[in-house]
Amino acid sequence: MDxxxxxxxxxxxxxxxxxxxxxxxxxKGPIRVYLDDMRGAxxxxxxVRWPNEVIELLKRVNVSEISLDHDLGDDKRGTGYDVxxxxxxxVVLRDFVPPIIxxxxxxxxxxxxxxxxKRSIYKRIGK
Numbered sequence: 697m698d699x700x701x702x703x704x705x706x707x708x709x710x711x712x713x714x715x716x717x718x719x720x721x722x723x724k725g726p727i728r729v730y731l732d733d734m735r736g737a738x739x740x741x742x743x744v745r746w747p748n749e750v751i752e753l754l755k756r757v758n759v760s761e762i763s764l765d766h767d768l769g770d771d772k773r774g775t776g777y778d779v780x781x782x783x784x785x786x787v788v789l790r791d792f793v794p795p796i797i798x799x800x801x802x803x804x805x806x807x808x809x810x811x812x813x814k815r816s817i818y819k820r821i822g823k
Contacts, residue, residue: 717742717749726760729753731776732800733768747774751782754795763798766806776801780813787820794821 720727720742730737731750737743744750746768753759764776776799786792794817799810 717744717753720753721756723757726758727753728761728763729759729795730763731768731779732763732765735765735800747776747778747782750779754779754783754786754792759795761796761798763800764810766799766801766803766810775806777806777810777813780810780817784813784817784820787817 720729728741729750730741730743731745731747732743733745741763742753744753750762750764754762762779764779766776768775780797783792783794783797787794797814797817799807799814801807801810
């Protein structure tokens with residue numbers, strides 16, 4: 697199953713997440729979201745494991761900053777790059793204001809692609 701099909705499945709089953717993001721969804725203040733399958737989140741960050749969890753938080757909560765890994769152990773469920781393509785689409789179509797974007801992947805070629813997407817997002821919003 698590719699990422700788009702996976703996201704469609706997730707959207708048809710609201711509330712399905714591998715990570716318990718319920719507390720984050722109830723948050724009133726800005727949060728920082730850390731996407732990674734292996735590392736723990738730094739203090740003050742919410743750890744999530746899959747792109748759909750980051751996207752759901754971006755849709756529903758005041759997210760001030762994200763930090764993204766690329767390789768998450770199951771490319772069919774998506775990568776950190778998929779979060780960036782979602783953000784870019786939302787910026788173009790819905791004037792979405794993105795959070796501060798950090799990239800912490802160790803995958804050098806993926807980092808280059810992700811940094812390019814980040815530059816494109818920031819260029820579109822005039823940063």
